[in-house]
Each structure stands twice: as structure tokens, then as C-alpha cells.
Amino acid sequence: MLVRLTLCLCVLYLPSTLAVKGLVPEHSWDSQMHVIDPERFPLSPNRSYTPKSATREQAAAFEAGCGIAHTVIVLPSVYGTDNSVLLDALDYFNGTARGICVVNPDSVSNDTLAKYHAAGVRGVRVNFGANGTDADIVEAVKKNAAVARRHDWALELWIPLRAFKALHSIIPDLGVRVMADHFAHAEVGSRTNNTLDTIDPYRLEGFREVIDLMARKLLFVTLSAPYQDSNDAPLYQDMRVVAQTLMIKAPEMVVYASDWPHTVGQSGNSAAGRLVPQDFLKVNDSALIDLYKEWAGSPAQIHRLFVDNPRRLWQWSDPDS
Ligand SMILES: *[C@@H]1O[C@H](CO)[C@@H](O)[C@H](O)[C@H]1NC(C)=O
Ligand SMILES: *[C@@H]1O[C@H](CO)[C@@H](O)[C@H](O)[C@H]1NC(C)=O
Ligand SMILES: *[C@@H]1O[C@H](CO)[C@@H](O)[C@H](O)[C@H]1NC(C)=O
Ligand SMILES: *[C@@H]1O[C@H](CO)[C@@H](O)[C@H](O)[C@H]1NC(C)=O
Ligand SMILES: *[C@@H]1O[C@H](CO)[C@@H](O)[C@H](O)[C@H]1NC(C)=O
Ligand SMILES: *[C@@H]1O[C@H](CO)[C@@H](O)[C@H](O)[C@H]1NC(C)=O
Secondary structure, X not given: OHHHHHHHHHHHOOXXXXXXXXXXXXXXXXXXXXXXXXXXXXXXXXXXXXXXXXXXXXXXXXXXXXXXXXXXXXXXXHHOOOOHHHHHHHHHOOOOOEEEEOOOOOOOOHHHHHHHHHHOEEEEEEEOOOOOOHHHHHHHHHHHHHHHHOOOOEEEEEOOOOHHHHHOOOHHHOOOEEEEXXXXXXXXXXXXXXXXXXXXXXXXXXXXXXXXXXXXXXXXXXXXXXXXXXXXXXXOHHHHHHHHHHHHHXXXXXXXXXXXXXXXXXXXXXXXXXXXXXXXXXXXXXXXXXXXXXXXXXXXXXXXXXXXXXXXXXXXXXXXX
16 A cells, blocks of 8 residues: 555656665654645635645655655645644654644634644644734744743744844743744745855845854754745755755754645646645655755764754654654
8 A cells, every 4th residue: 555655656746766765864754744635624715825635645655755754744824723634644643743733822722732732743833934024923923932832842933034033032032942944944046036145145134043043052944845945946956055054053953854745835826816726846855855965964964954853853752763
């Protein structure tokens, strides 16, 4: 069954066969991916785009195909604050996975949070995409941090890089582990049309603050979804300086994430509108993993990226899994 699904996935999402053996270290983590199952769990009517399905079975086959042992499943925006699909997927993963939920911090009950925690949820997400004023982002971060503190969860942020200037003085007092996704949204020259941004990411507003928070061990950042920050597909060589700066300045605060199944989002909507299912991006995940390993540069840093750092972030204490 697993083999059949893996082959099927290779056709659907990965034109190549993944090298199972040795692609990633034993006990590796994928710190952010999504399960989407509109047939069993309807999408929010307010969604900004409509993805196709990427079921829990396909997700498990994808991770197994990469040799990844632990998956962090993040509720995608198209489900609003309905975490049913996440709880179902966590159950399917039999205790090997962690979850990141999305809640209304003003109204979520303690009972609900306790239930999520028991199911394997270890994080709560704040998702502004490229939007949001600093004031709105700071308010949402503080409210969701209060939610995260109740069970010592992590706070996952998808926010514009420049918002870290406003958060720089706030994150140290939150009392929670914070993770920024997708290279903290440091956009390089192929995106901004300013090649100097690629040569020197410190030119980007907010980058200095991100590095400082990481160096003080207050912020984790994922190497994931380079297509959010660069137009240099398929291998995103222009993200190298960003990735290496993160890993040199804070080797213990960088984690790998696949962002499978690679949704496009609102910008991928056709003229037919947000309710028409759109395709996933075609991404060669094993090629990206190879790239991150090359950028990491040493076996020790590769091990930190895939195993040691996510274990600390997701509070995994079993040394044998
Ligand atoms: C959709 O948006 C409307 C208007 O903002 C809101 O009243 C409604 O509760 C939302 N529905 C869901 C399922 O989020
Ligand atoms: C979890 O266990 C069930 C029952 O043994 C099994 O069918 C399923 O494939 C397991 N899930 C994963 C992700 O291995
Ligand atoms: C919000 O940001 C996303 C990119 O993250 C973009 O696709 C979308 O158009 C933005 N929405 C608004 C209302 O600006
Ligand atoms: C929820 O739990 C927090 C601490 O964990 C507590 O301060 C708060 O009073 C609880 N809220 C309710 C409504 O019980
Ligand atoms: C970069 O230049 C291209 C081509 O001129 C243009 O389409 C794009 O909008 C520009 N992007 C930005 C962020 O200015
Ligand atoms: C995907 O990347 C791997 C290298 O990691 C390569 O062997 C394979 O040919 C690539 N597949 C495609 C379809 O480009």
C-alpha cells in the first residue's frame, strides 16, 4: 500500500523517484507541511484560494519516501480555525507527528486547547502572509503567545520580514519558542529586482533583527519554500547567502521544512476565481533537500538541521526515534 502510494505520489508531485536511503539522517523532522482533504473535511467558505487534496495517506507516503520520521502538520489557511483535518491527521500518524493549530485567541477555550495538546498539537500559527500592519501583527503575536504559553507550545509566524523590527523588543518577553517560516521571508534580488539584496541580505529591513533573535536563541527559522522568497526556480541558488547567514550566525536555530504539498495561494487563482481548485507547484523535494545539505556544509550542521534543532523546537525527548 505504502509503496503504491509512494509511486503514485512521484507521478503526482515528484516526477522523479526519491532516493530513500541516505537522503536525510535517521530520525529526521519535516517541521512544516500540510494535509488538505476537502472531501472529508470541507474547506472554509472564506478561503482565499482552493487547493486540491493532499490526504494524510499521501502525506505519510511522501515523508516515508524521503526517509523522514517526524512530520509537523500545520493547519493551512483554507481551513480558517477549523482544526478537524489536523486532529484527524495527527491520529493517523500514531504519535510520530506534531501539529500546529490556528485558533481565535479571543475565544478558544482551555478545554479545546487541552484536547489539541493531547492529540499532539505543539504550536499555534499566526499567518499574515505578506500583509498586515506592524500594530496588527504585534497584537496577534501577543494574543497567540498567551495561548501557546498554556501548554508550552511554539508560536509559528508567517509575517513579512520587516515586522521583525517591531517584534524585536517583544519576542524576548513572550516566554514561548518562536519559529518563522520560509527563511523568515527574506526576499532576494530575483524577487525584489535589487541584486544587492541577494549579495547582502542585511540590506533587507528586519533581517538584522531576525539574526539577533536567533543568535540569542529566541527564534527558529525554517529552510523551506524558497519559492516564497525567490523567483530563481528550480534550484534557488540565489537563496544561498540567506541560508548560510542563518546557519553561520545561529547553527542551532535553523530547521528543515518541506512545505509539501506546495500550495500556491491567492496569487495562483485563475480568472475563474478563488473557489476553482488550483494545482500545486511542481517541486523536486529531494533536489531541495540536497541543496540544503550542500548549504549546511558539514555532517554536523546537516544533523542539526534535520534532527537536533527540531527535537528541541518540538520537545522530542526520545533519542531512539
Ligand atoms: C466568513 O466570513 C464572515 C464575514 O467576515 C464571517 O461572519 C463568518 O463567520 C466566516 N465564516 C467562517 C467559517 O469562518
Ligand atoms: C498508524 O497505525 C495504523 C494502524 O496500525 C496504520 O494503518 C497506519 O498506516 C499508521 N500510520 C502511519 C502514518 O504509519
Ligand atoms: C496577502 O499576502 C499574500 C502573499 O502572502 C498575497 O497573495 C495576498 O494578495 C495578500 N492579500 C492582501 C489582501 O493584500
Ligand atoms: C485557562 O487557563 C489559564 C491558565 O492555564 C487560566 O489563567 C485561565 O483562567 C483559564 N481560563 C478559564 C476560562 O478557565
Ligand atoms: C521586477 O521586474 C519585473 C520585470 O520588469 C516586473 O514584472 C516585476 O513586477 C518587478 N518586481 C518588483 C518587486 O518590483
Ligand atoms: C530531482 O532531484 C534529484 C536530485 O536530488 C535528481 O536525481 C532527479 O533527477 C530530479 N528529478 C527531476 C525530475 O528533475
